[in-house]
Amino acid sequence: MNSRNERKPSTTKRMILMIALVGGFLAVLIAWNIVGKMMGQNAAANMPVQPQTVTSMKVGTQLWQPEQNSVGSLRAVQGADLAFDVGGVVTAVKAKSGQQVEKGQLLIELNADDIIAERRQLEANAALLKLNLDRARKQLSYKGISQAEVDTAEANYKAAQAGISQQQALIDKRQLRAPFSGRIGIISITPGSYVRVGDAVVTLQQLDPILVDLNVPQDKLGEIKTGQAAVLSLDSFPDHPFLGEITAISPKLDPGTRNAQVEASVPNPDELLKPGMFARVAVQVGEQKPNLTLPQSAITFNPYGETVFLVKRSGKKDEKGKPEMPTAQSVFVTTGAKRGDQIAVLSGIKEGDEVVTSGQLKIKNGTPLIIDTSTAPPDDAAPTPQEK
Incomplete structure (x- = not known):
């Protein structure tokens, strides 16, 4: 134990x-x-923090024209799909597809032989009635007949002339003429084709000038006035802006969208613009204003705000007598409108500040900077495509 x-x-x-x-x-x-x-x-x-290579530029001021941007649809000043009032067989096509035609020019004819024959018969009868009227007037001069007989002869002659005019109107209905000057479209019918009443046989469009319709919201309508410049840009002609002006503003708004229809007229001497095209429209409103501008690549967009990196130069020299390397300093900015590669900066920087324009992802506050301007990002308010 x-x-x-x-x-x-x-x-x-x-x-x-x-x-x-x-x-x-x-x-x-x-x-x-x-x-x-x-x-x-x-x-x-x-x-030591490793220096990073970036590009930079001095902040400058540019005059920008305030613009109100919208989208529009092009339409002709005068345009119509032409059709016959009567049906019939085509006997002649007097115009070619795509041809420029003048007002009143004959385009297409339908068969009118029977009506032409009736008109000739009426013309012969009218000629006889004219002779009878002339004889009646001579007889009246020496009291050979009464005035009533002369009046009857004159009425018969006028009725015959009216009959001729009626037949001519029926013939004209079988002749399709241009109601205004313009360019015709594709003519697909040929002699021998049968045309029914109301069938559109060809389109006619007056292309110079051309109109563009755009919708302006109610809160922006006060800035729009007739006579203001409107610049059109189209994907079909990326390097060719078209300049026009506001010609009309609708007196009422669409109650569903609260938008007003605005019309602009654009010279189109080369007929590059076609009815039905889509265009982006920039209406120049107000007077030009100075703006601090930077390339859009200089702005870092964050959920908590936009920032840029300033290039800070101390002005001091190192032990070897060389200027100290500049460093990066992040600041918040407020941005405004955009123009091409550029963006307006409303606050946060001032004219003359040096700003990093590319390479921000590899720097932070205090990072030493090596400035290289040989690969500066694009900075054009109206860039155009470059040939490669």
Whole structure:
């Protein structure tokens, strides 16, 4: 019994000793890690920040014309799909597809032989009635007949002339003429084709000038006035803006959209613009205003706001007598309208500030900068495609 009681204290001491050893080992490891991290942080803090190559430019002021942008649809000043009032067989096509025609020019004829024959018969009868009228007037001069007989002869002659005019009108209905000067479209019918009443046989469009319809919202309508310049840009002619002017503003708004229809007229001497085309329209409103501008690549857009990096130069020299490298400083800015590659900056910087225009992703506050202007980003308010 005594030997068992003597072993218990010995076992307990060994367990306490093992726990103490393990605890001490863990304490040493934790201390080592803490010291290592502190040494690493101190070493990183003492390591110099590597300079980064960026492009930069001085902030300048440019005069920008305020614009109100919209989209529009082109239509002809005069345009119509021409059709016959009567049906019939085509006997002649007097115009070619795509031809420029003048007002009143004959385009297409339908068969009118029977009506022409009736008109000739009426003309012969009218000629006879004219002779009778002339004889009646001579007889009246020496009292050979009464005035009533002369009046009857004159009425008969006028009725015959009216009949001729009626037949001529029926003939004219079978002749399709241009109601105004313009360019005709594709003519797909040929002599021998049968045309039904009301079938459109050819389109006629007056292309110079051409009109563009655009919708302006109610809150912007006060800026629009007739006579203002309107610049059209189309995907079909990316390097060719078209200049026109506002000619009319609708006196009422669409109650569904609260938009007003606005019309602009655009010279089109080369007939590059066609009815039905889609165009982007920039209406120049108000007077030109100065704006601080930067390339859009200089702006870093973040959820919490837009920023730019300023190039800060200390003016000091290093130990070798060379100017110290400039450093980056981030500032918040407020941006405005865009023009091509440029963007207006409303606040946050001033004219003459030097701003990083590319390479922002690899710098932060205090990063030394190497300025390289040989690869500056585009900075054009009205860029045009470049031939490769």
